[in-house]
Amino acid sequence: MSTATTHIETEKQQACPERSRRVPELRFNEFNGDWSESRLNDVAEFKKGKGISKADISEDGVLECIRYGELYTTYTELIQEIVSKTNLPAKDLILSEFNDVIIPASGESNIDIATASCVLKSGVAYSGDLNVIRSKMDGIFLSFYLNNKRKFDIARLAQGVSVVHLYSSQLKTLKLNFPSLPEQQKIASFLSAVDEKIQQLTTKKNLLEQYKKGVMQQLFSQQLRFTPNLDDVEDLLSQGIVVDLAANYPDWEEKRLNEFCTFFSGGTPSSTNKDYYTGTIPFIGSGNIYDSEVFSFISEEALNSSSAKLVERGDLLYALYGANSGESAISNLEGAINQAILCIRTKESIEYLNYILVLNKDKIVSKYLQGGQGNLSAQIIRKLKYKFPCLEEQQKIATYLSSIDTKIEAINNQITQTQTFKKGLLQQLFV
Numbered sequence: 001m002s003t004a005t006t007h008i009e010t011e012k013q014q015a016c017p018e019r020s021r022r023v024p025e026l027r028f029n030e031f032n033g034d035w036s037e038s039r040l041n042d043v044a045e046f047k048k049g050k051g052i053s054k055a056d057i058s059e060d061g062v063l064e065c066i067r068y069g070e071l072y073t074t075y076t077e078l079i080q081e082i083v084s085k086t087n088l089p090a091k092d093l094i095l096s097e098f099n100d101v102i103i104p105a106s107g108e109s110n111i112d113i114a115t116a117s118c119v120l121k122s123g124v125a126y127s128g129d130l131n132v133i134r135s136k137m138d139g140i141f142l143s144f145y146l147n148n149k150r151k152f153d154i155a156r157l158a159q160g161v162s163v164v165h166l167y168s169s170q171l172k173t174l175k176l177n178f179p180s181l182p183e184q185q186k187i188a189s190f191l192s193a194v195d196e197k198i199q200q201l202t203t204k205k206n207l208l209e210q211y212k213k214g215v216m217q218q219l220f221s222q223q224l225r226f227t228p229n230l231d232d233v234e235d236l237l238s239q240g241i242v243v244d245l246a247a248n249y250p251d252w253e254e255k256r257l258n259e260f261c262t263f264f265s266g267g268t269p270s271s272t273n274k275d276y277y278t279g280t281i282p283f284i285g286s287g288n289i290y291d292s293e294v295f296s297f298i299s300e301e302a303l304n305s306s307s308a309k310l311v312e313r314g315d316l317l318y319a320l321y322g323a324n325s326g327e328s329a330i331s332n333l334e335g336a337i338n339q340a341i342l343c344i345r346t347k348e349s350i351e352y353l354n355y356i357l358v359l360n361k362d363k364i365v366s367k368y369l370q371g372g373q374g375n376l377s378a379q380i381i382r383k384l385k386y387k388f389p390c391l392e393e394q395q396k397i398a399t400y401l402s403s404i405d406t407k408i409e410a411i412n413n414q415i416t417q418t419q420t421f422k423k424g425l426l427q428q429l430f431v
Contacts, residue, residue: 022177025428031183035431041172044135048105048168049126050094052086061085063093065125068104071115077143078192079119086125094132096124099139101146103154105129106165113166114154116146131168137178140188149430150174177431187429194422198415205411212404216359219397220387222252226396249393258382261346261353265320265378266337267307269298276302282335284311286319289329289341298336308336309343316344316354320376326365328357342378348391351398356386 022034052065064082066075074083079102100119106129107113118139126132135142146154157170178184218224225248269276277283279299288294298308311317311331318328321340330350337343346353357364368380388394 022431024431026425027429028183028186031179031186035177035179037175037177039172040133040174040176043137043176043178044133046168046172047094047126047132047134049102049128049130049132050092052088052093052125052127056086056088057084058087059085061087063088063090063125064121064123065093065127066096066102066119066130067127068106068129071102071104071117071130072107072112075117076195077117077147078140078195079117080121082121082124088125090123090125093125096122096126096132097134098122099134101133101135101139101142102126103131103133103146103166103171105131105167106160106163107158108164110155110158110164111151113158113164114147114151116143116154118143131166131171133171136181138181138184138188140192141178141184144188144191144426145176145178145430148426150176191422191425191429194418194425198418198422201411201415201418205408205415208404208408208411212401212408215404216355216401219401220356220359222387225249226393226400228392250390252387252389254385254387256383256385257344257353260348261344261382263342263344263378263382264309265339265342266309268338269302269306269308273302275299276305279303281310282333283308284317284331284333284335284337284341286322286324286338286340288333289317289319289324289327289331292332294333294335303336308338311335311337311341311343314350316346316350316357318342318344318357318381320378320381325369325376326361328354328361330354342381344381348388349394349398351402352388352394355398355401360384360386 022037024035049066049068052067054067057065057067061084063086065084065086065088066079066082067084070083096119098120101116102119103116104113107115120139133142153174154166154171157174158164158166159170179187215224228249271277276298277296279297279302281298281300281303282294283296283298284291284294285296302308303310312334313331315331316328317331317337319325319340320342344350344353364376364381364384368376370377389397
């Protein structure tokens with residue numbers, strides 16, 4: 001796509017400043033002229049969905065349906081695949097027409113309720129609490145437009161406190177700027193292609209994550225084993241370990257973490273001394289164990305006057321308290337940790353140990369988590385017992401899993417870049 005340099009004469013801008021605001025910053029070359037201005041009521045008709053409760057949803061249902069809550073949790077600007085079905089009779093319900101745009105009629109907040117989706121399928125039943133907008137405009141264009149350029153305008157129309165409501169009578173008053181149908185379709189097609197790219201990348205990432213999970217389970221249960229190469233055999237023999245080239249590595253050994261790891265946690269300097277928090281030492285909380293930078297720092301004096309402890313890059317950080325209790329990561333930072341983090345060091349493969357803890361996170365949390373805030377005891381972590389192969393096999397397992405993580409991270413970066421690109425388009429393609 002290229003930006004169109006739409007020419008608007010200076011005297012027209014001066015004589016009619018309103019006019020200049022109806023031309024987008026980005027435009028396809030084949031289009032020019034101002035966009036039209038109208039109220040939504042002048043270009044659309046409105047309907048309301050009809051009650052379909054959660055109890056009416058059935059896996060064996062024969063009629064596809066959309067419930068208003070799914071606009072928050074499941075669907076984006078485009079709805080092509082329907083996730084829910086019901087056995088309620090179609091004659092008693094409001095059914096979709098291809099190109100409909102739907103917006104929730106109730107929600108928890110004003111900004112959340114401003115969520116539009118275009119339904120690209122006819123004959124789908126709409127539940128109650130759904131506003132249905134039916135027009136001759138391109139529905140995909142309209143859903144992207146309402147969801148972004150007009151999101152805050154819609155939010156201002158909604159009313160309510162604990163439960164927010166949005167009525168068709170309010171939506172009818174919404175002012176729109178829109179181009180000709182061919183330009184609407186061109187914009188819709190382009191944004192749909194960007195969304196499809198994001199979806200493809202997301203699917204690829206999910207498949208890789210599922211593959212990694214399956215491989216981890218097989219590797220740590222020894223269903224899959226690496227075989228030693230010549231260098232590994234020489235290393236093992238130098239350690240006095242007998243190994244046959246035609247065989248696997250030596251048998252795995254079960255041991256507690258405190259048999260080969262060292263542990264320490266940190267602390268928090270007094271908050272009454274503000275000078276303590278004006279230093280240059282990164283202060284790492286349990287929510288920062290994955291981060292490459294933090295925005296909280298302490299001074300040398302604060303470190304020396306408290307139980308805060310310094311960690312190094314490559315240390316294993318384990319979250320004992322907080323929302324991410326049970327999560328672990330290899331530190332990307334040198335800094336001080338608070339009491340919510342347990343630092344683990346080992347002469348074994350730190351990467352392998354991290355994968356063990358990641359794989360067993362849910363079991364650890366479900367068995368040992370204590371208190372309403374979610375606390376884990378350092379003593380419990382020290383005594384965790386798992387089977388460990390020799391160092392050489394640990395390293396091979398960790399290297400293999402790390403290569404998968406690298407691919408997942410690369411795809412995740414592509415997703416982020418494409419989403420950023422889409423966000424920029426949405427700000428500039430509409431008026």
